[in-house]
Amino acid sequence: MNIDNAEIVRLIADEATRNDGIARIVDAYTEPLYWHIRRMVVVHEDSEDILQEMWIRVFKHIATFRGGASELRAWIYSIATNLCMTHLKRRWRWSFIGMDGIGAKLAEQIPQTTGDSADSIEAKFQKAVLSLPAKQRLVFNLRYYDELSYKEISRITEMSEATLKTNYHYAQQRIKELMTQ
Amino acid sequence: MKSFDFNEVGKRLPYSVPEGFFDEARRNAKAVGMKPQASRTKAVLYWSFAAATVAVLLVSSIVGMFSDKDKVLMYRYETLLAKASTEEVVDIAAGYAAGFNEPFTDF
Numbered sequence: 123m124n125i126d127n128a129e130i131v132r133l134i135a136d137e138a139t140r141n142d143g144i145a146r147i148v149d150a151y152t153e154p155l156y157w158h159i160r161r162m163v164v165v166h167e168d169s170e171d172i173l174q175e176m177w178i179r180v181f182k183h184i185a186t187f188r189g190g191a192s193e194l195r196a197w198i199y200s201i202a203t204n205l206c207m208t209h210l211k212r213r214w215r216w217s218f219i220g221m222d223g224i225g226a227k228l229a230e231q232i233p234q235t236t237g238d239s240a241d242s243i244e245a246k247f248q249k250a251v252l253s254l255p256a257k258q259r260l261v262f263n264l265r266y267y268d269e270l271s272y273k274e275i276s277r278i279t280e281m282s283e284a285t286l287k288t289n290y291h292y293a294q295q296r297i298k299e300l301m302t303q
Numbered sequence: 304m305k306s307f308d309f310n311e312v313g314k315r316l317p318y319s320v321p322e323g324f325f326d327e328a329r330r331n332a333k334a335v336g337m338k339p340q341a342s343r344t345k346a347v348l349y350w351s352f353a354a355a356t357v358a359v360l361l362v363s364s365i366v367g368m369f370s371d372k373d374k375v376l377m378y379r380y381e382t383l384l385a386k387a388s389t390e391e392v393v394d395i396a397a398g399y400a401a402g403f404n405e406p407f408t409d410f
Contacts, residue, residue, distance in 0.1 A: 144336040152329050160318055173328060174335075181336040236317040245317035267314055294309075301307035 125150040127191035134184055144181065147198075154268060155202050161251070161263050162206040164228045164235055172209055176202045196277040199270065203260065203278055221256035228252050250300035254293050261286050262293035 130150070133143030155176065160169040179201050189197055210224050219227065229252040236245050251259060260279060264270045265286075272283040279286065 141337040145333055148329050148332045148336065152332060153325050156320075156325070156328065157316065161316070164318075166318070166320060170324075170328070174331065177332040177335060184336075232317065237319075242317055243312055244315045247312045248317055266309075297309075298307045302305065
């Protein structure tokens with residue numbers, strides 16, 4: 123879907139057209155953000171809850187959003203990403219495994235959540251992605267699936283673009299290794 | 304060893320969602336985010352009602368400004384002044400100015 127962020131920002135800035143802006147932002151971002159969240163937390167019910175919470179936060183602050191069209195997507199993704207991180211930390215807080223170890227726990231849940239697709243190449247690929255260190259996993263997902271620019275990912279992760287490129291490269295290498303094993 | 308080609312998987316995911324999930328998620332999000340817009344007629348009715356309420360409150364406060372005691376006092380002065388001569392009126396006014404709020408009952 124081709125998203126006109128400039129038009130959305132223009133509509134939201136004016137109170138008279140804000141509802142129209144909100145309708146467009148919801149139409150444009152609900153599906154991609156659900157999948158972003160799902161790749162992060164794996165379980166559908168958790169993804170649904172986080173998506174709802176994300177929209178509540180977006181609506182709470184949208185009237186004061188003064189970023190440009192190029193910043194809108196990064197802003198929404200950063201809200202979703204932070205909620206995912208908080209959810210994962212809270213869920214595994216008593217396991218003392220850290221964010222990197224959580225990926226392995228999530229990979230274990232793939233057979234339950236995918237049903238018939240559990241043995242598919244897609245499931246194997248997701249297990250490989252989930253086995254990556256947390257930062258690499260996030261960078262890989264945002265770049266590979268959501269096609270965010272390194273500039274946008276830098277806003278979300280607060281990492282330099284050079285570091286992001288290195289992380290993405292290592293992530294690709296690691297996935298290739300795991301997929302050929 | 305054959306190298307893995309990312310195009311073999313592309314962006315496909317092993318996950319699925321319940322049927323109609325996205326339509327419902329969009330509907331729910333819009334219900335939360337979109338504020339109901341009052342129609343012009345409703346807005347006019349609202350402001351008319353607000354203006355009428357303010358007017359009623361103002362009139363009530365003016366009417367109720369004088370207590371029963373003040374009203375009795377005013378009646379006494381009116382009665383007194385109707386009977387008094389010009390010099391007496393001057394005396395009553397001077398007495399009122401000096402702080403004697405009660406007119407002399409035995410005048």
